[in-house]
Amino acid sequence: MEVVQVLHMNGGMGETSYANNSLVQQKVISLTRPIIEEAITDLYCRTLPRSLAIADLGCSSGPNTLFVVSELIKVVEKLRKKLGHESLEYQVFLNDLPGNDFNTIFKSLPSFQKQMSCQMGPGAGPCLFSGTPGSFYGRLFPSNSLHFVHSSYSLQWLSQVPEGLDNNKGNIYMASTSSPSVLRAYYEQFQRDFSVFLKCRAEELMVGGGMVLTFLGRRSEDPSSKECCYIWELLAMALNDMVSEGLIEEDKMDSFNIPQYRPSPSEVKSEVLKGGYFSIDRLEVSAVKWNDYDSEFNPSVAFSDDGYSVANCMRAVAEPLLVNQFGDKIIDEVFRRYRKIIADHISKEKTQFINVTISMKKSGHFII
Amino acid sequence: MEVVQVLHMNGGMGETSYANNSLVQQKVISLTRPIIEEAITDLYCRTLPRSLAIADLGCSSGPNTLFVVSELIKVVEKLRKKLGHESLEYQVFLNDLPGNDFNTIFKSLPSFQKQMSCQMGPGAGPCLFSGTPGSFYGRLFPSNSLHFVHSSYSLQWLSQVPEGLDNNKGNIYMASTSSPSVLRAYYEQFQRDFSVFLKCRAEELMVGGGMVLTFLGRRSEDPSSKECCYIWELLAMALNDMVSEGLIEEDKMDSFNIPQYRPSPSEVKSEVLKGGYFSIDRLEVSAVKWNDYDSEFNPSVAFSDDGYSVANCMRAVAEPLLVNQFGDKIIDEVFRRYRKIIADHISKEKTQFINVTISMKKSGHFII
Numbered sequence: 001m002e003v004v005q006v007l008h009m010n011g012g013m014g015e016t017s018y019a020n021n022s023l024v025q026q027k028v029i030s031l032t033r034p035i036i037e038e039a040i041t042d043l044y045c046r047t048l049p050r051s052l053a054i055a056d057l058g059c060s061s062g063p064n065t066l067f068v069v070s071e072l073i074k075v076v077e078k079l080r081k082k083l084g085h086e087s088l089e090y091q092v093f094l095n096d097l098p099g100n101d102f103n104t105i106f107k108s109l110p111s112f113q114k115q116m117s118c119q120m121g122p123g124a125g126p127c128l129f130s131g132t133p134g135s136f137y138g139r140l141f142p143s144n145s146l147h148f149v150h151s152s153y154s155l156q157w158l159s160q161v162p163e164g165l166d167n168n169k170g171n172i173y174m175a176s177t178s179s180p181s182v183l184r185a186y187y188e189q190f191q192r193d194f195s196v197f198l199k200c201r202a203e204e205l206m207v208g209g210g211m212v213l214t215f216l217g218r219r220s221e222d223p224s225s226k227e228c229c230y231i232w233e234l235l236a237m238a239l240n241d242m243v244s245e246g247l248i249e250e251d252k253m254d255s256f257n258i259p260q261y262r263p264s265p266s267e268v269k270s271e272v273l274k275g276g277y278f279s280i281d282r283l284e285v286s287a288v289k290w291n292d293y294d295s296e297f298n299p300s301v302a303f304s305d306d307g308y309s310v311a312n313c314m315r316a317v318a319e320p321l322l323v324n325q326f327g328d329k330i331i332d333e334v335f336r337r338y339r340k341i342i343a344d345h346i347s348k349e350k351t352q353f354i355n356v357t358i359s360m361k362k363s364g365h366f367i368i
Numbered sequence: 369m370e371v372v373q374v375l376h377m378n379g380g381m382g383e384t385s386y387a388n389n390s391l392v393q394q395k396v397i398s399l400t401r402p403i404i405e406e407a408i409t410d411l412y413c414r415t416l417p418r419s420l421a422i423a424d425l426g427c428s429s430g431p432n433t434l435f436v437v438s439e440l441i442k443v444v445e446k447l448r449k450k451l452g453h454e455s456l457e458y459q460v461f462l463n464d465l466p467g468n469d470f471n472t473i474f475k476s477l478p479s480f481q482k483q484m485s486c487q488m489g490p491g492a493g494p495c496l497f498s499g500t501p502g503s504f505y506g507r508l509f510p511s512n513s514l515h516f517v518h519s520s521y522s523l524q525w526l527s528q529v530p531e532g533l534d535n536n537k538g539n540i541y542m543a544s545t546s547s548p549s550v551l552r553a554y555y556e557q558f559q560r561d562f563s564v565f566l567k568c569r570a571e572e573l574m575v576g577g578g579m580v581l582t583f584l585g586r587r588s589e590d591p592s593s594k595e596c597c598y599i600w601e602l603l604a605m606a607l608n609d610m611v612s613e614g615l616i617e618e619d620k621m622d623s624f625n626i627p628q629y630r631p632s633p634s635e636v637k638s639e640v641l642k643g644g645y646f647s648i649d650r651l652e653v654s655a656v657k658w659n660d661y662d663s664e665f666n667p668s669v670a671f672s673d674d675g676y677s678v679a680n681c682m683r684a685v686a687e688p689l690l691v692n693q694f695g696d697k698i699i700d701e702v703f704r705r706y707r708k709i710i711a712d713h714i715s716k717e718k719t720q721f722i723n724v725t726i727s728m729k730k731s732g733h734f735i736i
Contacts, residue, residue, distance in 0.1 A: 142421075
């Protein structure tokens, strides 16, 4: 599987789109907002730039895509006015893999920009948007060209399925029954990927530039901890049921693994310190319930069971990967079963996504 | 009609897509290539930049989209190696209106970038691509951030249908039967739009930065000259036939006008001199036959009549405008008739598109 080609959230605006099934991700952005605001405030006050280049990495396509950057710009505008400084030009780069639905984002931009300019009032500088397709495990921007980088719920995705997972049959991710070699293969892939990510961003950010990253992660030091692996184990259950009924070929199931790693805070910190490009301002953990949707925002889920929104959210995220491996005919059935399994699980246990957020600055002594 | 929302070339890769019907535009790029190459060579030798930011305005979606920028980069790479200079980072911005099919471009980028990096060989810097949706009759990029701007066959499109065309019934553009007030309304809209374009680009380009623009234009000083207007008059014939048969409502036809102006060299020059932001290096006129396709490149047109490729090219360009005004049901029939009319016309007269190309530099005395 070529992750760069295959991985993307479900596009469009339909029932199974990411745009309509990303309330959890929205909640996470709200939870981490104080950290993001603190970082951009600090950046502005330290550097007082005349133009501000911001990148959102793994922006996807939906209501969250423009939310963070618009909040960042509003914070800076408020500060600028308070301090009586001249207007800034904002340049925003929205990044995701080439399969992301950029067309839908771009079509929404004219009305969004109009609304932004109303909110910002007269005298504010232009907000200029570009989309940058490509993997963030490689260079995306010129050297020393960015002031601020944000990424939420994207960096848990690896650049590839780790090699050496041949003995992970019956599982599609790290699981309680996975061998130590599988756990090691996943961790080493995370280390390689995240160190490349840090090096690329260090090249692209100006000295003193800020970066806030939120991983879907875990609290525990145990990489097969239930809090990060179990949601995929439940999907494996649905798939294994279909294998036993002959609806999915066994060898397809055996060779399928999710290219994701949900790190602990100390694993994130360790890579940042190893790289030496950044100093850490904050490292925090937060949690959000699997079914933490607000039915006021999304009436379609108000009368459905607890498994519905979680299964839909996971479908919006994982469908392209599953279609690539198993074809599109089995998808509805997989998620029908997954929804039941999730609903059953939620009724018995406390279920949470764990978020690891790190705020950092590019160190002054790292000059290219 | 909101031109910003409605105007875009036909997306995708299908039979009526712009991607498959833009051989004339490709020919024009080949014709103007020496001027573009001269301009980028001059820019590189004068400024010897460590990074090079290039924008292609009105890039559309198809084989032409990446052709010009890749040629520009190859020219600079060759020069750099010849002069023994260090590698550059290339940052390419592909611009078009928000309705353009950016998804198709972005999906083709990974293989294109791989191919580029092979051709450029080891030691070459990264080529970083972004898409910038928005009208070029407004700001798209930060101040002093671009080195080079290219645009081909885009600037003849106006920001809006000129006001004051109420007395242009039976026509959809300037025509031999249009009144002087219609011709004036079109020309004044061109002047307003092009002066805004020049001001915005002057803000975005660095001092000394280069810009090469190719308009679909005319040689004659007569704005209703056949060489620029007749291709639209033939479309009006097809539409008027359908009005007379009751297939199109007359008031819809009466209120439809194409937001395009095809300027003469002296009209282009006059706006550039008026703005005062740029010095002119070259101003040239070239011509390309309406049916100047090469059947080797496009076997599907090899056995069809002369009207086929021209009608398809015009359809790829004008379909979204026509659908917006008349709905999509009449489209096939319009172009069936248009094709016949064009074929008949080509057999009787020499038919050419006229291209006006201008190469210029941002003047040193214009500093923001």
